[in-house]
Amino acid sequence: MRTRDKIIQASIELFNLHGERQVTTNHIAAHLGISPGNLYYHFRNKNDIIRNIFNEYAKLLDKSFAPIDADNDVIVSLSHYFDTIFELMWKFSFLYANLPDILSRDAALQQRYMQVHATLIEKVRLLIQSLKEAHVIDIDEQDVPMFADSLKLQVMFWISYLRVQKASISIKKAEAYRGVVMVLLQFKPYVCEPAMQAILDLQVHYQKQADENLDDD
Amino acid sequence: MRTRDKIIQASIELFNLHGERQVTTNHIAAHLGISPGNLYYHFRNKNDIIRNIFNEYAKLLDKSFAPIDADNDVIVSLSHYFDTIFELMWKFSFLYANLPDILSRDAALQQRYMQVHATLIEKVRLLIQSLKEAHVIDIDEQDVPMFADSLKLQVMFWISYLRVQKASISIKKAEAYRGVVMVLLQFKPYVCEPAMQAILDLQVHYQKQADENLDDD
Numbered sequence: 340m341r342t343r344d345k346i347i348q349a350s351i352e353l354f355n356l357h358g359e360r361q362v363t364t365n366h367i368a369a370h371l372g373i374s375p376g377n378l379y380y381h382f383r384n385k386n387d388i389i390r391n392i393f394n395e396y397a398k399l400l401d402k403s404f405a406p407i408d409a410d411n412d413v414i415v416s417l418s419h420y421f422d423t424i425f426e427l428m429w430k431f432s433f434l435y436a437n438l439p440d441i442l443s444r445d446a447a448l449q450q451r452y453m454q455v456h457a458t459l460i461e462k463v464r465l466l467i468q469s470l471k472e473a474h475v476i477d478i479d480e481q482d483v484p485m486f487a488d489s490l491k492l493q494v495m496f497w498i499s500y501l502r503v504q505k506a507s508i509s510i511k512k513a514e515a516y517r518g519v520v521m522v523l524l525q526f527k528p529y530v531c532e533p534a535m536q537a538i539l540d541l542q543v544h545y546q547k548q549a550d551e552n553l554d555d556d
Numbered sequence: 557m558r559t560r561d562k563i564i565q566a567s568i569e570l571f572n573l574h575g576e577r578q579v580t581t582n583h584i585a586a587h588l589g590i591s592p593g594n595l596y597y598h599f600r601n602k603n604d605i606i607r608n609i610f611n612e613y614a615k616l617l618d619k620s621f622a623p624i625d626a627d628n629d630v631i632v633s634l635s636h637y638f639d640t641i642f643e644l645m646w647k648f649s650f651l652y653a654n655l656p657d658i659l660s661r662d663a664a665l666q667q668r669y670m671q672v673h674a675t676l677i678e679k680v681r682l683l684i685q686s687l688k689e690a691h692v693i694d695i696d697e698q699d700v701p702m703f704a705d706s707l708k709l710q711v712m713f714w715i716s717y718l719r720v721q722k723a724s725i726s727i728k729k730a731e732a733y734r735g736v737v738m739v740l741l742q743f744k745p746y747v748c749e750p751a752m753q754a755i756l757d758l759q760v761h762y763q764k765q766a767d768e769n770l771d772d773d
Contacts, residue, residue, distance in 0.1 A: 439716050440657050456721055478745070485741050488717070489710065492738075496713035499656050500705070504673055524702050528695070528745035
């Protein structure tokens with residue numbers, strides 16, 4: 340791995356473990372056994388590192404949550420989306436844990452976030468539309484935009500919701516999976532009868548992930 | 557009003573307007589035209605003020621969200637709950653905007669928050685149960701605890717969700733009302749047919765509040 344990529348990976352790991360506020364560029368350099376000077380050769384400061392991590396996060400988002408395709412198995416597609424939600428929450432938990440604070444310290448990142456948010460919320464609306472058209476869910480047309488916001492809010496702030504209820508900073512896999520169970524529950528009351536058993540199966544699947552990963556981190 | 561109460565009210569106002577991080581005890585004293593020494597006679601520091609504000613917030617919570625009583629009009633009760641959600645979001649928006657950060661800076665407040673949270677989440681569960689028993693909503697028994705968390709998460713982080721989408725700090729009444737519309741939407745797909753028209757009426761009512769308060773602050 341190139342030094343630049345190593346710095347990014349180590350930063351994500353340390354931010355997730357100790358909280359982004361608590362980790363300095365010196366900690367990151369020491370963790371990698373490189374000099375602060377070497378780190379500064381690759382990144383101007385911590386904000387610069389965070390912006391690069393955010394770009395990686397945005398790239399993953401960009402590839403995800405396309406409208407469902409009626410030619411494919413809808414439940415398999417949905418399951419991919421829920422897996423992606425878990426992976427994003429788990430990999431970038433520090434971002435989710437502290438987003439308002441991180442954005443308030445970097446006007447450029449705030450602007451970038453707003454673009455990424457606008458693109459994503461539009462994708463989520465189209466995804467909900469496609470589930471409605473495929474008769475997987477039944478939802479009033481007028482409620483689609485608010486439901487999209489509601490889903491995005493829950494994904495974005497699940498980690499914060501956990502954090503304010505406990506003293507420790509790092510989260511466990513089981514807790515991220517509980518977030519997925521919660522997002523799935525938002526869909527459940529909208530689900531049409533023919534798709535209901537598949538949704539119940541998914542609910543059992545993710546609940547099992549939450550129960551089985553209790554001791555992991 | 558006593559000086560002590562004036563300090564609390566001015567602090568809430570300034571925190572909501574400029575963000576809690578940006579306001580110091582000196583700003584609060586200057587805003588009231590009192591000396592910093594006079595302020596310190598009443599409160600040891602900013603954390604002490606925030607703890608007292610939190611107590612006021614907790615007292616309001618304590619009086620709210622009791623299980624519905626089948627002898628009263630259920631929709632009238634629900635409408636009181638939604639009004640309370642608006643009032644709390646509007647009056648204490650700075651708390652909702654920055655909760656993880658505020659709690660991370662005060663271990664005693666973090667402990668207090670955890671108690672208040674545990675009491676409230678239990679109340680919300682009982683409230684959902686009572687709506688189920690009154691046949692206002694239909695929800696699987698096993699989903700009640702997660703639905704309670706889901707509602708609380710949305711109320712707690714709606715303001716944060718708004719904040720990360722815009723540069724300005726203070727929120728408008730219309731935006732807090734949109735949060736109420738969102739919480740109401742969470743109930744809607746669970747609502748049983750006989751109660752549906754009343755829920756639709758509530759949805760129109762709060763949407764109107766959101767539309768009419770666009771220019772207020």
